[in-house]
Amino acid sequence: MTRVNEMFQASNLNRRNDRIQGLYRMLFGLMTLLLIMPVVIIVATLIYKGGSVISFEFLFTYPTDGMRAGGILPALLGTIWLVTVALLLSVPIGIFAAIYLSEYAGDNWFTRIINLAIINLAGVPSIVHALFGLGAFVIFFRFGTSILAASLTLAIMTMPVVIVATRESLQSVPQAFREACWSMGATRWQTIRRVVLPNAITGILTGVILEVSRTAGETAPIMFTGAVFFTPFLPESVLDQTMALSLHLFVAATQVPGINENIPFGIALVLIGLVLLMNSISIAFRMYLRGKKKW
Amino acid sequence: MADPRGTAVATAAKVSDFDRRNLDWFIDKAIHLLVFVCGISTIIFVLGIFVFVTKEGIGFIFERMDFREFFLSPYWAPSDADAPEYGILALILGTASVTGLAMLVSIPFSLGAAIYIAEFATGKTREALKVLVELLAAIPSVVWGFIGLVIMNPLIIQVFDVPVGLTVLNAGIILGLMAAPIMTSIAEDALKAVPDRYREAAEAMGATRWQVIFKVVLPAAKTGLLGGVLLGVGRGFGETMAVLMSTGHAVNIPGSVFDSVRALTATIAAELGEAAVGEEHYQVLFTIGIFLFLITFIINLTADLIVRGIRKG
Numbered sequence: 249m250t251r252v253n254e255m256f257q258a259s260n261l262n263r264r265n266d267r268i269q270g271l272y273r274m275l276f277g278l279m280t281l282l283l284i285m286p287v288v289i290i291v292a293t294l295i296y297k298g299g300s301v302i303s304f305e306f307l308f309t310y311p312t313d314g315m316r317a318g319g320i321l322p323a324l325l326g327t328i329w330l331v332t333v334a335l336l337l338s339v340p341i342g343i344f345a346a347i348y349l350s351e352y353a354g355d356n357w358f359t360r361i362i363n364l365a366i367i368n369l370a371g372v373p374s375i376v377h378a379l380f381g382l383g384a385f386v387i388f389f390r391f392g393t394s395i396l397a398a399s400l401t402l403a404i405m406t407m408p409v410v411i412v413a414t415r416e417s418l419q420s421v422p423q424a425f426r427e428a429c430w431s432m433g434a435t436r437w438q439t440i441r442r443v444v445l446p447n448a449i450t451g452i453l454t455g456v457i458l459e460v461s462r463t464a465g466e467t468a469p470i471m472f473t474g475a476v477f478f479t480p481f482l483p484e485s486v487l488d489q490t491m492a493l494s495l496h497l498f499v500a501a502t503q504v505p506g507i508n509e510n511i512p513f514g515i516a517l518v519l520i521g522l523v524l525l526m527n528s529i530s531i532a533f534r535m536y537l538r539g540k541k542k543w
Numbered sequence: 544m545a546d547p548r549g550t551a552v553a554t555a556a557k558v559s560d561f562d563r564r565n566l567d568w569f570i571d572k573a574i575h576l577l578v579f580v581c582g583i584s585t586i587i588f589v590l591g592i593f594v595f596v597t598k599e600g601i602g603f604i605f606e607r608m609d610f611r612e613f614f615l616s617p618y619w620a621p622s623d624a625d626a627p628e629y630g631i632l633a634l635i636l637g638t639a640s641v642t643g644l645a646m647l648v649s650i651p652f653s654l655g656a657a658i659y660i661a662e663f664a665t666g667k668t669r670e671a672l673k674v675l676v677e678l679l680a681a682i683p684s685v686v687w688g689f690i691g692l693v694i695m696n697p698l699i700i701q702v703f704d705v706p707v708g709l710t711v712l713n714a715g716i717i718l719g720l721m722a723a724p725i726m727t728s729i730a731e732d733a734l735k736a737v738p739d740r741y742r743e744a745a746e747a748m749g750a751t752r753w754q755v756i757f758k759v760v761l762p763a764a765k766t767g768l769l770g771g772v773l774l775g776v777g778r779g780f781g782e783t784m785a786v787l788m789s790t791g792h793a794v795n796i797p798g799s800v801f802d803s804v805r806a807l808t809a810t811i812a813a814e815l816g817e818a819a820v821g822e823e824h825y826q827v828l829f830t831i832g833i834f835l836f837l838i839t840f841i842i843n844l845t846a847d848l849i850v851r852g853i854r855k856g
Contacts, residue, residue, distance in 0.1 A: 265751040272753045273663050279655030280664075283727065284675045286720050287682070290690055341581045348582035352575060364847065365585040371774075371843040372592060372836055373781025374684075375808045378815075379832040383595035387820065404588045411585070435571040465683025468783040468808075472815050494685045498784065501689050516689050520682060527681040531674055 294520060298513030306514060315478060315500065316507045320515060322482055326395075326490035329483050330470065331463045333399035334406070338463075339456055341403075342410030349411070350418035351440055370408035374468040377405045381473040396486040398474025405469055406462045413455020417448040450537050454530045461526035465519065467494040477503065493519050596836060600829030607823065608830065619794045619805075621814065621824040629827045631834075633794050637711075637804030640797045641786060642779035644715025649723040650772060656723070657730035662756055673728075680724035684784040691717040691789025705801050709791035712800040717789050718782055722775040729774060729850070733767025734760060766849050773846035781839050783808040807831055 258266070309319030345362075353359040381401030391397040421444050429439040445452075475492040477499045483490040497519055500512040616630025660672050695717065696708035703712075737760050745759045761768075791803025792813060811828045818825035 269752050272756075273659075276655045276659035276663060279652050280659045280672060283652050283656045283720075283723055284672070284679065287675065287679045290682070290686075290694075293694060341584055344578045344581035345585055348578035352578060353582065362582055362585055364844065365589045367843050367847050368589050368840060369585060371777050371781070371839055372589075373783060373808055373839055375783040375811045376592065376596060376781070376832050376836050376839075379596045379599070379811065379829055380592040382815070383599040383829070384591060387599075388595065404592075407585070407588075435567050437571045437574040438567065440574075461681055465681075465685070467683070467685040468812055471812060494683060497685050497689060498788070501692055502788065512689065512693070516686050520686050523681055523683055524678055527678055531677065535670075 291520065291524075294513055294517040297510055298515075298517035301508070301510045301514035302517060307518070310480070311478070315504050317511070320493070320496060320518065322479065323491040323493045323496035323515070324518070325482055326475065327464055327493040329395050329486075329490055330399050330402060330474070330492055331460055333395055333486055334402040334463050335456070335459065337400060338403035338407045338459065339410055342407045342455075342459075343414050343452060345407075346411045346414035346418060347440060350415050351436070351444065366408045366411055369404065372405075374405065374466060377401055377469045378472055380404075381469060386473055392487065393472070393476070393489055394474050394487045395483055395490050396474070398470040398490075398492075399486070401469045401473050402463050402466055405466065406459055409459045409462050410452075410455050413458060414448070414452045417451025417455070418444060420451065421447045450533065454533045454537075457526050457530040457533070461523045461530070464526070465494055465523050467492075467498055471495060493522075593833075593836060596829055596832045600826050600833050602821075603823060603826035603830050604833075613830075617794075617796055619810070621827060622817070627824065631807065631831060633796050634805055634807045634810055634831075636796050637790065637794075638780060638786075638806040638808070640711050640800075640804060641714045641718055641790060641806060642776060644711055644800060645718035645722055645779045646772070646776060648716055648719030649726055649775060652719075653723045653726035653730055653771070653775070654768065656727045657734055658756060660727070661731045661734040662752070662760065673731075676724045676727050679720070680728075682721075684721065684782060685788075687717050687721055687785040688788030691785060695789065703801065707791060707801075707803060709789055710801050710803055711790070711797050713791075714786050714789040714804075714806075715800065717785050718779045721782065721785060722778045725778060726771045726775040729771030730764075730768050733764040733771065736767060737763045770846045770850035773842055773849065777839050777842040777846065780842065781808060781835065783812050787812050807835055 306319045307324060308321050310321055312318035349359065349362065353362070378401065381397055385391045385397035385400050386393055389397075391400075425443050425447065426439050429443045430436075434442070470492055474489060475495045476489045477491075477495070479489055479491055481488070493515065497512060497515045500507055500515055612630055614630075614635070615632055616628065617633040617636075618628040618630045619633060620628040656672075656676070660669055660676075664672055691713050692709070695713045699705065699708035699710065699713055741759050741763055742755050745755045750758065786806040787809035790806060790809065792805050792809060793803040794805050795802055797804045811831055814824070815828050818828060
């Protein structure tokens with residue numbers, strides 16, 4: 249009996265291995281923590297320094313005193329304009345492109361080129377998108393520096409977000425659903441509209457929310473295409489110039505001497521709050537979906 | 544029965560009976576065309592980017608550009624009225640030094656985090672960590688630049704006792720933190736893609752957990768990890784606002800991490816506003832844009848081929 253007990257007792261080698269394993273676990277855990285800590289520190293700092301300036305007035309009044317004081321209303325509204333117009337363009341095209349890739353395209357070289365194009369749209373530096381927007385929309389199509397030109401640039405740049413999310417969500421609908429519908433004599437589009445899209449719509453929505461977040465945070469693509477440092481007017485049509493939250497943060501942080509130093513923190517807090525809120529909604533939505541899925 | 548012709552008509556199907564070209568058929572075809580056009584629009588956009596950026600920059604390439612001077616001269620003085628100089632060597636080295644340092648920071652940390660999330664963490668902890676990594680990826684680059692400017696800058700001055708904190712070090716750390724989330728999630732995917740039977744086989748041979756990770760999982764996931772690193776490099780290379788705000792924006796060949804530099808992307812962002820449309824300076828900035836487009840195109844293409852390689856294999 250004692251021999252059996254001895255057999256199952258940890259040997260020195262076992263103990264050493266356990267110790268090493270524990271060390272590695274701690275090391276990797278620490279690295280993960282170090283990677284994640286900056287987000288926590290950043291958000292905490294922004295809340296600490298910027299929280300004091302956030303108020304009803306800050307959000308809903310104009311900047312005063314050469315942007316050294318006052319609120320951020322024109323920038324906030326400008327961002328809403330830019331995001332809305334950009335989404336009106338990128339969401340339909342993105343969803344249709346994803347439908348093509350998921351429901352129609354075969355596995356061939358042509359599809360691979362489209363996939364490569366999507367990867368490149370996402371990977372080309374944002375400043376190159378800005379150059380493109382300037383050369384194409386502002387100059388060639390004569391939109392001038394306007395919300396339309398800036399939103400078109402943003403739409404093309406962020407379209408991969410919608411395409412990738414929609415494609416994934418369409419592909420997660422089981423093939424059997426489609427086959428059942430086809431065998432009833434439905435056309436391809438009837439199947440997509442009545443069966444595939446209703447089952448994928450929530451997944452598509454998470455992609456759209458992510459797209460809002462991405463579009464709102466971009467700065468470089470709108471710098472030369474439609475967003476300006478300061479304008480006393482609120483935009484009235486898509487051909488007007490506008491201020492934008494992200495560019496306003498850049499301007500307030502670097503171009504305005506003597507600004508109340510908490511104001512840039514306030515702007516950064518509003519921007520990051522908006523972006524993180526959108527992302528959290530999208531993540532929560534996805535988790536809820538995963539729990540609900542029946543197949 | 545009485546009329547044989549009638550039965551013949553009833554049984555012999557007409558061609559038109561099989562003609563399905565009703566309204567639904569036409570709608571189906573129209574939609575097919577619509578989604579096809581939207582699908583190829585992505586290709587058109589990428590071509591459009593190349594065409595329009597080239598169109599604005601091509602004047603300089605053909606009329607004045609001296610390839611040797613452009614790539615090998617460290618003198619960047621575009622607004623000199625008498626003898627403007629367009630050498631982007633210092634800018635290339637600025638971008639390269641910042642991206643290089645960023646990779647030094649982010650590769651070990653993303654790899655460590657990916658191993659922890661994929662191999663050690665379980666259940667709720669893993670979910671929470673993945674969400675946090677995703678949120679880290681969501682922070683806009685202008686906010687990162689702002690952090691570099693107002694938090695990292697004084698911190699570096701204080702800790703290292705140097706006169707300027709807007710340096711390669713600052714931008715490298717900021718960029719490293721920005722690139723880490725993508726690299727972490729791709730590395731995690733690559734580790735996840737290693738079949739469990741590899742781990743089980745190794746454990747059956749008596750290997751410990753860390754032996755399994757280092758001797759089996761990491762070598763098997765090698766190519767995927769490389770793809771992740773490449774995408775991180777691409778991200779660092781093309782980052783604009785964060786680099787503009789945290790490098791110090793001084794044309795300089797960096798000698799140490801405490802030197803200020805200027806990046807290719809940041810140069811375009813800072814100077815395009817001053818350059819008049821069509822003039823030489825404006826064209827040069829677009830030429831830099833072409834260069835950036837081609838480099839990132841190659842990086843993305845390579846990364847995609849590598850990542851696709853593991854998905855198929």
